[in-house]
Amino acid sequence: MPDLISAAALRRLQTLYSAYASRALDVVFDGEQHSRAFRLRWASESCGREITSFRELTKAEGNTLIDVLQTAVGQATEPPRRQRKKMDREAARAAGTEGRRDGDRGRISLPDQEDFRRIEDALTRLGWDQARLEKWLRSPSSPLGRKANPQVRTKGDANRVWWALKRILKREGKWTAA
Secondary structure, rough: OEEEEEEEHHHHHHHHHHHHHHHHOOOOOOOOOOOOHHHHHHHHHOOOOOOOOOHHOOOOHHHHHHHHHHOOOOOOOOOOOOOOOOHHHHHHHHHHHOOOOOOOOOOOOOOOHHHHHHHHHHHHHHHHEEEEEHHHOOOOOOOOOOOOOOOOOOOOHHHHHHHHHHHHOOOOOOOOOO
Protein backbone atom coordinates (compact mmCIF):
# COMPACT_ATOMS: atom_id res chain seq x y z
CA MET A 1 0.00 0.00 0.00
CA PRO A 2 1.52 3.35 -1.03
CA ASP A 3 2.07 6.15 1.48
CA LEU A 4 -1.06 8.26 1.60
CA ILE A 5 -1.14 12.03 1.79
CA SER A 6 -0.55 13.45 5.28
CA ALA A 7 -3.20 15.44 7.13
CA ALA A 8 -1.12 18.62 6.86
CA ALA A 9 -0.60 18.16 3.10
CA LEU A 10 -4.32 17.44 2.68
CA ARG A 11 -5.20 20.72 4.44
CA ARG A 12 -2.64 22.56 2.29
CA LEU A 13 -4.09 21.03 -0.88
CA GLN A 14 -7.67 21.94 0.05
CA THR A 15 -6.68 25.49 1.01
CA LEU A 16 -4.78 25.98 -2.24
CA TYR A 17 -7.64 24.55 -4.29
CA SER A 18 -10.06 27.00 -2.63
CA ALA A 19 -7.73 29.88 -3.44
CA TYR A 20 -7.40 28.64 -7.01
CA ALA A 21 -11.17 28.15 -7.46
CA SER A 22 -11.96 31.64 -6.15
CA ARG A 23 -9.59 33.19 -8.71
CA ALA A 24 -10.14 30.97 -11.73
CA LEU A 25 -12.93 31.64 -14.17
CA ASP A 26 -12.94 28.13 -15.63
CA VAL A 27 -13.78 26.28 -12.40
CA VAL A 28 -17.42 25.63 -13.20
CA PHE A 29 -18.87 22.12 -13.49
CA ASP A 30 -22.52 21.29 -14.15
CA GLY A 31 -23.38 24.94 -13.65
CA GLU A 32 -22.09 24.87 -10.09
CA GLN A 33 -18.91 26.71 -9.25
CA HIS A 34 -16.50 25.18 -6.72
CA SER A 35 -18.28 21.82 -6.79
CA ARG A 36 -16.76 18.73 -5.21
CA ALA A 37 -17.36 16.80 -8.43
CA PHE A 38 -15.29 19.28 -10.42
CA ARG A 39 -12.48 19.22 -7.84
CA LEU A 40 -12.32 15.40 -7.95
CA ARG A 41 -12.47 15.35 -11.75
CA TRP A 42 -9.58 17.84 -11.85
CA ALA A 43 -7.56 15.68 -9.44
CA SER A 44 -8.35 12.52 -11.44
CA GLU A 45 -7.23 14.11 -14.70
CA SER A 46 -4.09 15.50 -13.09
CA CYS A 47 -3.14 12.17 -11.49
CA GLY A 48 -4.17 9.95 -14.39
CA ARG A 49 -6.42 7.72 -12.28
CA GLU A 50 -9.89 7.88 -10.72
CA ILE A 51 -9.91 9.86 -7.48
CA THR A 52 -13.03 9.64 -5.32
CA SER A 53 -11.58 11.50 -2.34
CA PHE A 54 -8.49 13.65 -1.73
CA ARG A 55 -7.74 11.33 1.20
CA GLU A 56 -6.84 8.50 -1.19
CA LEU A 57 -4.06 10.51 -2.86
CA THR A 58 -0.52 9.26 -2.41
CA LYS A 59 2.13 11.59 -1.01
CA ALA A 60 3.67 11.99 -4.46
CA GLU A 61 0.32 12.80 -6.09
CA GLY A 62 -0.53 15.24 -3.31
CA ASN A 63 2.81 17.01 -3.67
CA THR A 64 2.36 17.23 -7.43
CA LEU A 65 -1.13 18.75 -7.08
CA ILE A 66 0.12 21.19 -4.43
CA ASP A 67 2.95 22.31 -6.76
CA VAL A 68 0.49 22.79 -9.63
CA LEU A 69 -1.86 24.85 -7.46
CA GLN A 70 0.92 26.93 -5.95
CA THR A 71 2.07 27.86 -9.43
CA ALA A 72 -1.50 28.63 -10.53
CA VAL A 73 -2.19 30.99 -7.62
CA GLY A 74 1.24 32.62 -7.78
CA GLN A 75 2.67 31.05 -4.64
CA ALA A 76 5.36 29.04 -6.38
CA THR A 77 8.49 29.33 -4.34
CA GLU A 78 12.12 28.79 -5.05
CA PRO A 79 13.59 25.68 -3.58
CA PRO A 80 14.83 26.32 -0.07
CA ARG A 81 18.43 27.46 0.10
CA ARG A 82 20.73 24.91 1.58
CA GLN A 83 22.06 25.86 4.95
CA ARG A 84 25.82 25.79 5.02
CA LYS A 85 27.21 23.50 7.64
CA LYS A 86 29.08 25.58 10.18
CA MET A 87 32.75 24.66 10.24
CA ASP A 88 34.79 24.23 13.35
CA ARG A 89 37.65 26.66 13.95
CA GLU A 90 40.36 24.49 12.39
CA ALA A 91 38.31 23.67 9.29
CA ALA A 92 37.48 27.34 8.76
CA ARG A 93 41.14 28.27 9.11
CA ALA A 94 42.14 25.57 6.64
CA ALA A 95 39.47 26.66 4.14
CA GLY A 96 40.72 30.23 4.29
CA THR A 97 44.48 29.78 4.41
CA GLU A 98 45.47 26.50 2.78
CA GLY A 99 46.61 27.13 -0.76
CA ARG A 100 47.72 30.71 -0.15
CA ARG A 101 51.29 31.57 -0.91
CA ASP A 102 51.78 32.92 2.59
CA GLY A 103 49.79 30.12 4.22
CA ASP A 104 50.99 27.52 6.71
CA ARG A 105 52.88 25.01 4.60
CA GLY A 106 53.18 22.48 7.42
CA ARG A 107 49.51 21.56 7.54
CA ILE A 108 47.88 19.56 4.76
CA SER A 109 44.28 18.39 4.79
CA LEU A 110 42.13 16.57 2.29
CA PRO A 111 39.38 18.39 0.41
CA ASP A 112 35.83 17.62 1.50
CA GLN A 113 32.57 17.35 -0.44
CA GLU A 114 31.86 21.06 0.01
CA ASP A 115 35.12 21.95 -1.77
CA PHE A 116 34.25 19.74 -4.73
CA ARG A 117 30.66 21.05 -4.76
CA ARG A 118 31.93 24.65 -5.05
CA ILE A 119 34.19 23.73 -7.94
CA GLU A 120 31.39 21.80 -9.71
CA ASP A 121 29.03 24.76 -9.23
CA ALA A 122 31.58 27.11 -10.81
CA LEU A 123 32.11 24.72 -13.74
CA THR A 124 28.35 24.54 -14.30
CA ARG A 125 28.05 28.33 -14.32
CA LEU A 126 30.91 28.59 -16.80
CA GLY A 127 29.51 25.80 -18.98
CA TRP A 128 32.71 23.78 -18.68
CA ASP A 129 32.86 20.00 -18.74
CA GLN A 130 35.48 17.78 -17.10
CA ALA A 131 37.63 17.74 -20.25
CA ARG A 132 37.72 21.56 -20.32
CA LEU A 133 38.73 21.67 -16.65
CA GLU A 134 41.54 19.16 -17.20
CA LYS A 135 42.81 21.10 -20.22
CA TRP A 136 42.84 24.32 -18.16
CA LEU A 137 44.66 22.61 -15.27
CA ARG A 138 47.39 21.47 -17.71
CA SER A 139 47.73 24.93 -19.28
CA PRO A 140 50.39 27.50 -18.34
CA SER A 141 47.71 29.51 -16.51
CA SER A 142 46.82 26.60 -14.21
CA PRO A 143 46.38 27.52 -10.56
CA LEU A 144 48.09 24.23 -9.65
CA GLY A 145 51.34 25.11 -11.42
CA ARG A 146 53.17 23.08 -13.99
CA LYS A 147 52.66 19.44 -13.08
CA ALA A 148 52.61 16.39 -15.32
CA ASN A 149 49.24 15.30 -13.97
CA PRO A 150 47.59 18.19 -12.09
CA GLN A 151 44.79 17.06 -9.79
CA VAL A 152 42.96 18.45 -6.78
CA ARG A 153 44.48 16.38 -3.99
CA THR A 154 44.56 18.73 -0.99
CA LYS A 155 42.38 21.47 0.43
CA GLY A 156 45.07 23.91 -0.74
CA ASP A 157 44.70 22.65 -4.33
CA ALA A 158 40.90 22.92 -4.06
CA ASN A 159 41.18 26.48 -2.76
CA ARG A 160 43.58 27.53 -5.54
CA VAL A 161 41.26 26.07 -8.21
CA TRP A 162 38.17 27.63 -6.58
CA TRP A 163 39.73 31.10 -6.29
CA ALA A 164 40.87 31.00 -9.93
CA LEU A 165 37.41 29.87 -11.10
CA LYS A 166 35.82 32.62 -8.99
CA ARG A 167 38.01 35.24 -10.74
CA ILE A 168 36.94 33.85 -14.13
CA LEU A 169 33.27 33.93 -13.08
CA LYS A 170 33.60 37.57 -11.99
CA ARG A 171 35.41 38.53 -15.19
CA GLU A 172 32.66 36.93 -17.32
CA GLY A 173 29.86 38.51 -15.26
CA LYS A 174 28.56 35.14 -14.04
CA TRP A 175 29.43 35.54 -10.37
CA THR A 176 26.71 35.58 -7.77
CA ALA A 177 27.37 34.78 -4.15
CA ALA A 178 25.76 31.41 -3.43
